[in-house]
Amino acid sequence: MPTKIAPSILASDFANLQKEVEMLNASQADYIHVDIMDGVFVPNISFGIPVTEAIAKHAKKPLDVHLMIVDPDRYLEAFRNAGAEIITVHYEACTHLHRTIQGIKQLGAKAGVAINPHTAVDLLEDLIEDIDLVCVMSVNPGFGGQKFIENTYQKVKKLKKLIMSKGAKTQIEIDGGVNLQNAPDLLKAGADVLVAGSFVFSSPKPIDTIAELKQLY
Ligand code: DX5
Ligand code: ZN
Numbered sequence: 001m002p003t004k005i006a007p008s009i010l011a012s013d014f015a016n017l018q019k020e021v022e023m024l025n026a027s028q029a030d031y032i033h034v035d036i037m038d039g040v041f042v043p044n045i046s047f048g049i050p051v052t053e054a055i056a057k058h059a060k061k062p063l064d065v066h067l068m069i070v071d072p073d074r075y076l077e078a079f080r081n082a083g084a085e086i087i088t089v090h091y092e093a094c095t096h097l098h099r100t101i102q103g104i105k106q107l108g109a110k111a112g113v114a115i116n117p118h119t120a121v122d123l124l125e126d127l128i129e130d131i132d133l134v135c136v137m138s139v140n141p142g143f144g145g146q147k148f149i150e151n152t153y154q155k156v157k158k159l160k161k162l163i164m165s166k167g168a169k170t171q172i173e174i175d176g177g178v179n180l181q182n183a184p185d186l187l188k189a190g191a192d193v194l195v196a197g198s199f200v201f202s203s204p205k206p207i208d209t210i211a212e213l214k215q216l217y
Contacts, residue, residue, distance in 0.1 A: 003187055004030040005213050006064050006173065007206070008197030009055060010046055011144045017051075020201075021058040027210040031064035031086065033175070033195045035144075036079070038069035041093050042142035049075070049082050056083025064193075066114060066175065068141045069093065073100055080107040088112030088135050088173075091119055101130050114175070116141065117149050121159040129168045133193065134159060139176030145198040148177030153189050160190030180209075183216050 007029050012020035024032055034052055039045040056063055062085035069075065072089040079087055087109045094100045097113065104111040113124065114135035124134065136155055139146035156172060163170045173193035174186050183194055194213060203209035 001192060003183075003191075003214060003216055004171075004193040005210055006031040006033040006193055006195045007200045007210060008033040008035055008144065008175075008195050010035040011197035011201035013201075014047075017054060018058050021055055023206060024210075025058070025060040027207045028214040029061055029210050031193070032059050032061050033197075034063050034065045034084070035197075036065060036067050036069060037142060041070045041090065042068045044142045049078050052079060052082040052084070059083070062086065064088070064112075064173075064195075066112075066135060066195075067093075068114075073103060076100075076103055076107060080104075080109050084109055086110040086112050086133060088114050088133065090114045090116070090141075091123065092116055098127055098130065101127065112173070114141070117151065121155050121162060124159070125162060128162055128170055129166050131168075131170050133171045133173050135173045135175050135195075136191075137176055138174050138178065141176070146177055148179075148182050153185060156186060156189035156191055163190075178213075180212060180216075183213060187216055 037044045037046040064086040065084035066088045087104045101111045110132040112133035113131050138152040171192040174191045175195040178194050178196045179199040200206050
């Protein structure tokens with residue numbers, strides 16, 4: 001399957017959001033990754049529902065919404081209505097994760113589960129078949145532009161094994177510090193979707209950078 005690229009709008013110029021979304025529309029990006037931070041689950045606040053709606057208004061690519069928030073069940077419907085196609089919640093933020101996943105699916109969205117760098121992939125064993133996408137955090141969530149954590153490779157390999165052993169169709173997404181240097185090894189380890197924020201938006205030619213990531217396999 002071709003590599004999917006999900007540029008993170010968090011690294012874009014918020015004063016020119018429409019222009020940034022149009023740039024992504026014109027690129028080979030597969031999704032637009034939308035990072036929601038509440039200042040509680042993570043030590044930073046990004047933006048919320050109205051800004052997600054504004055992005056969706058111009059987006060021609062599906063929105064991949066990453067909820068770094070406590071008690072995400074309260075907001076699933078609002079983000080779905082705002083235009084989320086994939087809704088990803090954090091394993092660490094959900095007491096009844098199975099119920100949360102079913103809730104996302106009932107809204108007609110794809111269900112993602114993100115795991116922090118300290119969370120073992122084995123913890124997903126009993127519900128992996130229900131998850132459309134696992135977002136493996138390769139940085140501690142909360143900020144763009146952080147350094148990639150090398151332990152991610154072995155986590156991705158383990159997760160790929162788990163998915164294969166269950167015959168599941170779960171996609172593996174990598175989020176944090178992804179660039180052209182680590183992307184080939186991540187794909188080799190089993191990644192399907194690469195999120196890239198600062199690497200794409202700090203590039204002088206983001207469309208070309210997205211194309212370069214896209215042609216990796
Ligand atoms: C981190 C976010 C990431 C971040 C990625 O908390 O979930 O999606 O925006 O940005 P880079 O690629 O700059 O690490
Ligand atoms: Zn993210």
